[in-house]
Structures are given as structure tokens and as C-alpha cells.
Amino acid sequence: MTIYERLLDVQDVDTTIEQVEHQRSVLPLRAEHAEVARRHGELSTRRGEIAAERDALRRSQQRLEDEVEQLESKRAREEKAMNSGAVTNPRELQGLQAEVESLARRQRELEDEELEIMEALEPLDADVARLDGELASLATELERLEVAVADADAALAAQLEELRSERSSRSGSLPADVLADYEKLRAQLGGIAIARLADGTCGGCHLRLSAVEIDRIRHLPLDERVTCEECGRLLVR
Ligand SMILES: [Zn+2]
Numbered sequence: 333m334t335i336y337e338r339l340l341d342v343q344d345v346d347t348t349i350e351q352v353e354h355q356r357s358v359l360p361l362r363a364e365h366a367e368v369a370r371r372h373g374e375l376s377t378r379r380g381e382i383a384a385e386r387d388a389l390r391r392s393q394q395r396l397e398d399e400v401e402q403l404e405s406k407r408a409r410e411e412k413a414m415n416s417g418a419v420t421n422p423r424e425l426q427g428l429q430a431e432v433e434s435l436a437r438r439q440r441e442l443e444d445e446e447l448e449i450m451e452a453l454e455p456l457d458a459d460v461a462r463l464d465g466e467l468a469s470l471a472t473e474l475e476r477l478e479v480a481v482a483d484a485d486a487a488l489a490a491q492l493e494e495l496r497s498e499r500s501s502r503s504g505s506l507p508a509d510v511l512a513d514y515e516k517l518r519a520q521l522g523g524i525a526i527a528r529l530a531d532g533t534c535g536g537c538h539l540r541l542s543a544v545e546i547d548r549i550r551h552l553p554l555d556e557r558v559t560c561e562e563c564g565r566l567l568v569r
Contacts, residue, residue, distance in 0.1 A: 334554045336568045343526045345499045356488040365477040372470040379463040386456040389449050396446045400439055407435040526566040537563035
């Protein structure tokens, strides 16, 4: 095996490493996880808004209930006074009667308001319950995806580790200047520094070399450094 054939083996494993690194960085599961997390965040905000609206209504409902309770006990006191026989003055009795009626009216008004609030609360409670259900299933989905992302990432990391050790065993015995040349060309030529020359065509740029160049190369020793006249990549014959 010539130095350049061994270098081509290094190139092969480097190309695979690049592909696996790319796979790892664009993991579709990660995008899926991000999408589910975004949706979870959106619904969670929505739930917060509806719950705040519902809680404000519940506070109003509580205030009305307290007020109704106060009115009721006041009315009970007045009715008791009215029926106790202690008040005999007809005008005073009439006054009490009017007061009791007015309290009852006010109570009915408040109770109507309370009913309206309860009706408004119903769909809000239903929305919060529905969102809670959706959020719970999204949370489960997120957990599942987190595990799946971690598993896929770990599998690719293990694969990379293996490839890197393969790479160092393939490149270990190559001369430092050949490797430096290779790395420099890789940086300049989109990661591919060396290709096979087959049927007079460069495997890197897929262009055909001139007949003169092919003839010149044919007469060179196999370990001689040869580059493609079109793309500048090292050629393995
Ligand atoms: Zn080329």
C-alpha cells in the first residue's frame, strides 16, 4: 500500500466522521423535541391566562357569596324583630317590613349576579381542564423525546469515538508532512483532499485529466505526490 492509498483510507474515515457529526448536530428527534417544548410553552401560557381569568371570577363569586350571607343574617334579624311582638308601633312595623323587602330584593340581585358568574366560570373551568390534559400528555411526550434524544446522541457519540480511534490507527504511521498537506487541502477543498484517479477521471471533481497529464502521471512512481490539475486534490493511482 502506498502512502497515498493509506491517506485515502484516512480520507474515507474522515468523511464518515463528518457525516456522523452532521447527523448528530441535526438530529431530527431534537427538532421534534424543540417543537413539542414550544407547543407545551404556548399551551402553558394560554392555561395561565385562562386560569387567571377564572380565579378573578371566583374571587368575585366569593365576594358576592359573603355579601349575600350578610344580607341574609341582617334580614333574619329584622324579621325576627318584626315577628317578636316587641315592636307594636304600626309605622315602625311598616318600616321594618319595607327594610326586609328591600334586603330580599338586593339579595335576589346579588344571587342573579352570582348565577351569571357561575355560568361564565363553566367554560373556563372546562378549558383549564382540557389544557391540563393536553399539557400532561405533552409533558409525557417531552420526557419520551428527551430519553430518545439522549439515546440517539449517545449512540452517535459512541460511533464517533470508534471512528476517531480507527482514524488515529489509520493515520498513525503516515509521515507528518503528508498529513499536514492533507489537512491543509481538506480545509481548502470542502473536506475532500484526496481522491482516486480512475479511467483518467479525478474522483474528487469528476473531471477528466488531459491526455498529456495522464501520460505524465503514468510514468511517475506511485509514491510521488500527484494532484488533479482541475481541483488540486491529491490523486491515488
Ligand atoms: Zn479533480
